[in-house]
Amino acid sequence: MTVQKVGIDAGGSLIKIAFQERGVMHYKKYPIGELESAISWLKAVAPNVMAALTGGKAHILQGEFFPNGTIVPEFQATCEGVRLFLLEEGKKMPEPYIIVNVGTGTSWHLVDGERYVRILGSGVGGGTFMGLGTILTNELDYQQLTTLAAKGQKENLDLLVKDIYESDKPPINGDLTAANFAKGLNVKxxxxDRMAALTNMIGETIMLLTLQAAAKHMVKEIVFIGSSLIGNPFLTEILETYMKMLGLQPTFLKNGEYCGAVGALLSI
Structure with a gap:
């Protein structure tokens, strides 16, 4: 390999790596528990690589593996990575716009010209999906959990608006959630079904916080990124449906989970 520069985003759940070889961008990711083996691979194939680091564990990487590595603030790296991916995908985004990064948790960033600022954060995200999903199903595999979510029926656990009004015409869309998991053990x-209800609850939480942020900052364009959307079509579908229902314009980036790693790489 002829890799000279690399961007590494070490988050709470995954370590994401972006590097260029012969002008082509490549991406790799590993569970954070495999951090040492991931870095050992990188050091073996590119022993003199220049590294730019970002994410919550960037200082650990710098101290243990890359003493000369540059640390890039996470929010800066994320936003710069988004800019590049939007350009590569030919998506011209009216400014200001909001970036919603659905990782282990979820964070919101406002982008306006050269200015970007983190405006909101939530502990509800991919970590909730994995942690609570495992508790509800005893399933440890992420892909299996997403497969279950796509097959389930959330209404078997969620109390819907139409369940409350029964024969009367509801004043709002009857398929909207009145109370998450409210049917509990009263139904089979x-x-x-549990994963579908959980995914719906996560999606609704992200949607409500996004709506509040968009209203406060008078924004209509929303860019979604983050590892928790990858291979999780049901969550993506929920977010897209709610965004359009609320009059917001969602954009989902193809390689959005690597925005931080790419943004870090751009700093070198």
Whole structure:
């Protein structure tokens, strides 16, 4: 390999790596528990690589593996990575716009010209999906959990508006959630139903916070990124449906989970 520069985003759940080889951008990711083996691979194939580091564990990487590595603030790296991906995908975004980064938790960034600022954060995100999903189903595999979510029926656990009004015409969309998991043990449900209800609750939480942020900053354009959207079509579908229902314009970047790593790489 002829890799001279690399961007590494070490977050709470994953370590994401971006590097260029012969003008082509490449991406790799590993569970954070495999951090040492991931860096050992990188050091073996590119022993003199220049590294730019970002994410919550950037200082650990610098101290243990890359003493000469540059640390890039996470929010700066994320936003710069988004700019590049939007350009590469030919998506011209009216400014200001909001970036919603659905990682282990979820964070919101406002981008306006050269100015970007983190405006909101939530502990509800991919970590919730994995942690609570494992508790509800005893399933440890992320892909299996997303498969269950896509097959389940959330209404087998969620109390919907139409359940409350029954024969009367509801004043709002009857398929909207009145109370998450409210049917509890009163009805039969499967692991798939539990994951569908959990995914819906995460999606609704992100949607409500996004709506508040968009209203406060008078923004209509929303860019979604983050590892928790990758391979999770049901969560993506929920977010897209709610955004359009609320009059917001969602954009999902193809390689959005690598925005931080790419943004770090751009700093070298």
């Amino acid at each position: 449900h499967t692991n798939a």
